[in-house]
Amino acid sequence: MSDSLVEPVPGHPAAVAQTTRRGFPERSLVVADYHAGIESGLRYERGVELPSNAAVRRERLLSLLDRTEADRLVVLGDLGHRIGDPKGDEAGELRDLVAAVTDRAEMTLVPGNHDGGLTDFFDDCVEVTDRAGVRLGDVGFCHGHTWPARDVLAADVVCSAHEHPAVRLEDEVGGGRKERVWLRGSLAVEVFADHFDVDVSELEWHDPELVVFPAFNNTSGGTWVNVPGQGFLSPFLPDGLVDGEAYLLDGTRLGDYRNV
Template sequence: MARRDGPIVEPVPGDPAAVARLGPDADDETALVVADYHAGIEAGLRYERGIELESDADVRLARLTRLLDRTDPDRLVVLGDLGHRIGNPKGDESEELRILVDRVTPRVPVTLVRGNHDGGIAEAFGDRIDVTDGSGVRLGRVGFVHGHTWPAREVVESDVVCAAHEHPAVRLEDDVGGGRKERAWLRGPMNPEPFADHLGIDVSELDWRAPELVVFPAFNDRSGGTWVNVEGQGFLSPFLPDGVFDADAYLLDGTRLGPYRSV
């Protein structure tokens, strides 16, 4: 079989999404991967913070369908938090999710890696999309986990591990002290020791493939995030930062900023 060269997980330039090549050969399955969609976030912001925003549901769906057109994947993988409510989806969120499922599932199968905001989605849409356990799933040579819990052993023993939950972002300052927030990718080699400790095994027992960890930016540009280059900001995931030796930050346009701690 013909083989493909290049990264196993390759970001789509300019977008908070990536294409994952699940196998090594040219005819193996590919997946469009996005994270932290947070359907219905406007209703949540209204309830949680008293912030009134018009719904961006149509914009989010248009961006997602444009990415499906652009990348032509075999599958869509959502790295958790497809919905925004921690409990069962209802109201505007439920309607946004229904329209999304109606629009996307006739085109590609959908795998949702359960996140901490995905309560009730399996019950509401589990007959139309695959919903994994919170510890994630391995598809081919790529492991997927949301990141609010420790990944399963099969995920850790992948060639690349994709995670979310952090909504990583960097604060960039100009020469006159102005600053702006930019969503970012984090990529770096994983450290096996914390994962082996959590599994209660020795590192030598892992089928360790020296995987790269890829932490995805949030698809939803209205969600908050972890400012990874701001002193005092901590990670949300239980396996970060110890689970990675070091990580570089990248902007959505592909600009490499270098080690995230020194950006």
């Protein structure tokens, strides 16, 4: 992927974004779909017994914060897994995580569909944005379960999540494996103008690039973007993505995601 305002960290489902906060330039580490407490959630939802991976998740994230020397952590939604107020193991994981992160950097949460109970959970130590997203300088952020705000779309790059995008790759003998991927491409202005019921000329528009983040949590499922019949979850996808290409976590370009 070419140099831009948002650059993935090679080998990791995370990126560094050049952002601005209160008029000052910042270096932000951006991750999506952390799903703290997912193991206890799967136990309750599906009867699946998995040991907690909370400490490993936290150390992976803290290591990336240290490695990238980020001023801020931006979480593109679904920081927690439970839909509602966090309880038990999830609440404990969230408290430990936020304490460790905010000892190193500022923290911003763009709420996702799993974060309904987190608005007041962190007091003032985490900035929780509007659900339609936030713009930090030239980069806009949203979770993707709702339409982004017009101000977010006025950015040069729009970062989104929610899909947990992945591809199914097959070998010459028919074996297959799932790989998390990035999706990157141009946004279709007409789709968003139709949504807001305005003329294209009424939108502040800088031909933004869309970056759809892979899930940070490697236990969660996702949208297999190259498997027929797999529908997207975001209301603006796939119609809002003009020329989306898929990239593996190591940076390998796979080309048009529909033809992988």
